[in-house]
Amino acid sequence: MVWVTHSFLMNHEDSSRIALRDIRTWVEIDLDTISANVRSLCAAVAPAEVMAVVKADAYGHGMEHAAKAALLGGATWLGVATSREAISLRKLAPAVRICLLAPFRAHEAGAIAAAGITPLVGTGSPLRSLSTGRQGTRVHLEVDTGMGRSGALPTEVIDAYDACVAAGLDVQGLASHFAAAGGDDALTMAQLASYRAALSELEARGAAIAWRHICNSAGVLALGAAGCNLVRTGLLVYGIIPNSPAQPKLRIAVRPALTWYARIAAIRHLPAGSTISYDATFTLRRASQVATVQVGYGDGYPIGLSSKGHLLVRGQVAPILGRICMDQLMVDVTDVPAVECSDVCVCIGTSGELQVTVTGLAAASGLPEHTITTGITGRVPRIYRGGDACSTG
Numbered sequence: 427m428v429w430v431t432h433s434f435l436m437n438h439e440d441s442s443r444i445a446l447r448d449i450r451t452w453v454e455i456d457l458d459t460i461s462a463n464v465r466s467l468c469a470a471v472a473p474a475e476v477m478a479v480v481k482a483d484a485y486g487h488g489m490e491h492a493a494k495a496a497l498l499g500g501a502t503w504l505g506v507a508t509s510r511e512a513i514s515l516r517k518l519a520p521a522v523r524i525c526l527l528a529p530f531r532a533h534e535a536g537a538i539a540a541a542g543i544t545p546l547v548g549t550g551s552p553l554r555s556l557s558t559g560r561q562g563t564r565v566h567l568e569v570d571t572g573m574g575r576s577g578a579l580p581t582e583v584i585d586a587y588d589a590c591v592a593a594g595l596d597v598q599g600l601a602s603h604f605a606a607a608g609g610d611d612a613l614t615m616a617q618l619a620s621y622r623a624a625l626s627e628l629e630a631r632g633a634a635i636a637w638r639h640i641c642n643s644a645g646v647l648a649l650g651a652a653g654c655n656l657v658r659t660g661l662l663v664y665g666i667i668p669n670s671p672a673q674p675k676l677r678i679a680v681r682p683a684l685t686w687y688a689r690i691a692a693i694r695h696l697p698a699g700s701t702i703s704y705d706a707t708f709t710l711r712r713a714s715q716v717a718t719v720q721v722g723y724g725d726g727y728p729i730g731l732s733s734k735g736h737l738l739v740r741g742q743v744a745p746i747l748g749r750i751c752m753d754q755l756m757v758d759v760t761d762v763p764a765v766e767c768s769d770v771c772v773c774i775g776t777s778g779e780l781q782v783t784v785t786g787l788a789a790a791s792g793l794p795e796h797t798i799t800t801g802i803t804g805r806v807p808r809i810y811r812g813g814d815a816c817s818t819g
Contacts, residue, residue, distance in 0.1 A: 450720035451688035451773075453806055455487050457495040457813030459683040463665050464499025467646070467657075470678045474651035477503035477525060477639065479660035481511060486726075486799035487664055487684055488808050490518055495813050496663055497522060505658050509534040509543070516541045525566065527658070529576050531555075539563045546601055548577035549586050553593075561594030566637060569624045571602045571617040583624045587633060599637030599656075600625055607645035608670030614645070618652055644668040647676055666784045666795050682783065684799055685775030686806075688721035688737070690767050693759065702756050703748030708733050716747060717759045719771050724752040726802040727773060730791035737771040740764070741778025744771065774798075 467476050478501040479485075484492030493504050493515055504519070506512045507528040515524050526545040530538060532555035538545055539560040546568040547553045556563055567587055568577030578586040590597045602621045606613050621640050628635060639656035641649060646657050647668065661668055665682040696716050702708040710716075719737060723729040732749045737757050744757035759765045774782050788795040 449689075449807055450691070451686070451725055451806055452809055453486075453802060454685045454687070454809045454811060455491070456683050456685075456811050457491055459665060459681050459812070460487070460492055460495035460663060461499035461813070463663055463680040463683065464496045464501050466679045467659055467662055468500040470676050471646060471651045471657050474655045474657055475502045476500065477505045477656055477658045478663050479505040479527070479642075479658055480515070480663075481505065481507035481527065481660075482796075482800045485660060485664055485666075485796060486802045488810065489515070491810050491813065492663070493518065498813070501663075503656065503658075505660075509538050512543045513537060513541050516543065525658075535560065544598070546577070547586070547590065547595075549582055549589075553586065553589060556593065556595055562596055564596045564598050565590060566599030566601045566639075567597055567628075568601045568603075569621060571620040571624075571640075572613060573603045573605045573617075575603070577602065580620050580624050584627060584631060587628055587631065597633060597635070599639065600628060600635050601637075602640045604640065604642060604645045607642060608648040608668060608674070609644070611648075614648065618649070622653070644670050647674040647678070650676055661795055664799065666799070669785050669789055669795060682775070684784075686721075686773040686802065687775075688719050688725075688771050688773055690717045690739070690759075690765070690769045690771060691720050691754065692718040693765065693767055694718070701748075703732075703751060705749060708748035710747075712760070714758055714760045715762075715765065717744065717757050717765065717771075719755050719757055720753070721771075721773060722751045722753045722755055724803065725806050727755065728787065728791040728793060728798065728801070730793065731787065734790055735787065736782070737773055738775075738777035738780050738782060739769055739771050741780060743780065 478496035480489045480493045483489045503523045503525055504515055505525045505527050509530050512524050512526050524543050526543050535555035544564045547565045548568045569583050570577035570579055604614055604617055637656050638654040639658055641652050641657045643659045643661040651657050662680050665680045694716050696714055698710050698712050700710045721727050729750045735746045737744045739759055739762045742762045744759050747756045747758055784795050784798045787798050
């Protein structure tokens with residue numbers, strides 16, 4: 427099954443066939459791969475359960491489609507960052523557990539409670555906003571063990587818990603977040619110790635903490651479930667391996683679910699000495715065939731890969747020449763046999779025996795892995811494959 431989510435395409439009778447002829451750049455997402463990745467995660471961290479993080483449009487993969495695929499793979503929770511995301515998912519999945527992972531504003535509290543969303547709370551306005559007329563709302567207490575972003579400090583956890591109880595809230599979980607999982611082992615272990623100490627304090631006070639979670643994708647690779655019974659995974663759900671220097675504890679079989687394509691619009695023969703793109707930052711050292719490809723930073727292709735990245739064309743490496751433009755970029759196809767204007771380039775994915783990975787693009791551009799797929803803009807159509815048990819929404 428193929429689903430194309432783009433208004434232009436859906437207006438055509440044979441949308442999938444017209445799509446590949448008429449689109450300049452597009453992304454294909456394999457929903458069966460997302461399901462398979464989640465199954466691998468579930469097996470690796472069992473008996474802990476998996477929360478699939480689908481915030482930010484599922485890191486550019488499409489929130490609703492990715493959520494359905496993750497649930498089919500065995501995820502028992504979905505994680506989001508905004509109340510709008512949470513309520514949208516609740517309409518899609520009336521019974522699934524949904525966790526709101528980021529602070530919310532006071533006026534959102536009523537809708538969050540009414541929709542049965544489980545927010546993380548610590549101190550301050552998010553907690554106070556739930557304290558009036560929302561008795562029984564399920565929450566997870568968040569402890570800030572070193573991220574410095576949100577949550578109660580370890581010295582504030584008991585007071586925050588008492589405030590929740592006094593407000594009639596149902597504290598069902600304790601959460602924290604690693605700042606450098608797999609990167610800074612000393613910090614990670616200090617955070618884990620702080621989290622465990624807070625959990626012990628709460629349990630000594632009689633708190634029944636049903637859900638315990640601290641590990642993100644990098645944390646899972648480094649520590650498994652870290653003694654908790656829930657993990658929050660985003661990157662690994664989509665088959666993206668976190669770029670971490672630490673030796674992983676777990677090796678989980680996941681595959682990239684997303685492939686990004688772009689078309690060659692022109693091929694020109696340019697003499698040695700020709701300059702390429704804005705500010706003439708690149709000069710050809712030899713006479714070359716230079717292809718203009720219909721993708722740029724306006725589509726979310728990282729401008730930091732100017733003169734550093736490469737695309738794949740007919741199974742060959744095509745280096746990016748000069749500065750990436752808003753709507754196009756130039757690559758060297760001199761050494762690509764029989765290259766033609768109709769050829770499709772691979773921006774992320776596999777061509778022949780070669781592969782361009784999100785992790786590799788992130789390392790080359792100096793960006794976190796999350797930003798690569800999340801940054802693919804809305805003007806790039808998403809084509810969905812697989813997931814026959816899902817609806818098109």
